[in-house]
Amino acid sequence: MEIHIDEDFDQEFEDEKVESQEIDLENFSNIDAKTYVANVTVQVGADFHISTHDINPERMKISVAEQTLFIREQKPHYPHNHQKKIYICKAEYKMTITVPQTVVLNEVRINDFSGRLNLSGLNMQKLDVRANAGSLKLQDVTIQNDTKIRLDAGNLDIYQCKMNSNANLAAGSVKIKGLQGKNHFQLAAGSLKTLDDRDDQTDYDLSTTLGSIYFHGSRMGKHFYKHEGSANQLTAISSVGSIKIQ
Structure with a gap:
């Protein structure tokens, strides 16, 4: 789909064909x-496998070398033959990576x-995620050692995870349920909210500059x-935003 912005605000639509590919991996x-721009899911499955859905699968460079899965997504190119046109792609780029449930990943x-980004059911030693304008969801993930997360403009959701993390968010909120371990959250502009029962066994050190802290109401x-x-x-430290422990 392409949207033309000009004096008459005309719109033109062009269908895009999404191609899928299934790859068995070493x-x-x-x-x-x-x-x-791809939405990436890493989850447990029967085998080492990857599936992609894209209008141009050749943008994805996928290889395995020295026990490492390398993925390089080339930046998509849209036509721009008119300086007043803004092109919006309606296709959803998706990538799903599966690893066997018995595997403990070393570093992601x-x-x-x-x-x-969506990581689900995984067991690993280290995690390092950096995103400019994307969100991250962790569900049923166990991380033995370091966890580093930096989101410039996106939300972070953590459900039923065990890890020791250091997360920095420039503009985004955090939602937590069932988190175990020692975890530190630094928010420049955003809120943090937990959804645990009142009898959860967690120590808290919470502070905010422009915002309020609520503990069990x-x-x-x-x-x-x-x-x-x-x-x-x-x-949790929030410069602009509230912190709620429910």
């Missing part, structure tokens, strides 16, 4: 991915521009500290 223990590194001001020697620790 065994790997690391993932090194650089993506632009993803550098994304604007796609949605009670407003606590700009700083809240709760330390009972729990195994789980959550530290």
Whole structure:
């Protein structure tokens, strides 16, 4: 679909054909991915496998070398033969990677521009995610060692995960349920909200500059500290935004 912006605001539509490809992969223990617009899912499955859905599958460069799955997505090119036209692609680029459930990945590194990232059911040693304008969802993920997350403009959802993380968000919110481990969240402009039961075993160190802190429905001001020697620790600092522990 292409949208022409001119004096009459005319619109023209062009159908795009999405092509799919299924690729069986060699065994790997690391993932090194650089993506632009594709929505990427990494999940457990029967085999080492990858599927892509794209109007031009050749944009995806996929290879396995030295136990590492390398993914390089070339930046999509749209026609721009008129300086007043803005072209909007309606096709959804998708990529799904599966690894066997018994596999413990060593390191997963993803550098994304604007796609949605979804990691589900995985067990790994290290995770490093950086996204310019994309969101990240972690569900049923266990990370043994370091977890580094940096989102410039996107939301972070974490459900039923076990990890020790350091997350920085420039403009986006965090939603958490069932998080175990020692986790630190730094938000420049965004809110943090947990959805756990009131009897969760977590210590908290929370602070905000422009915003409020709510703990189990009670407003606590700009700083809240709760330390009972729990195994789980959550530290959250928000410059502009509220923090809610429910």
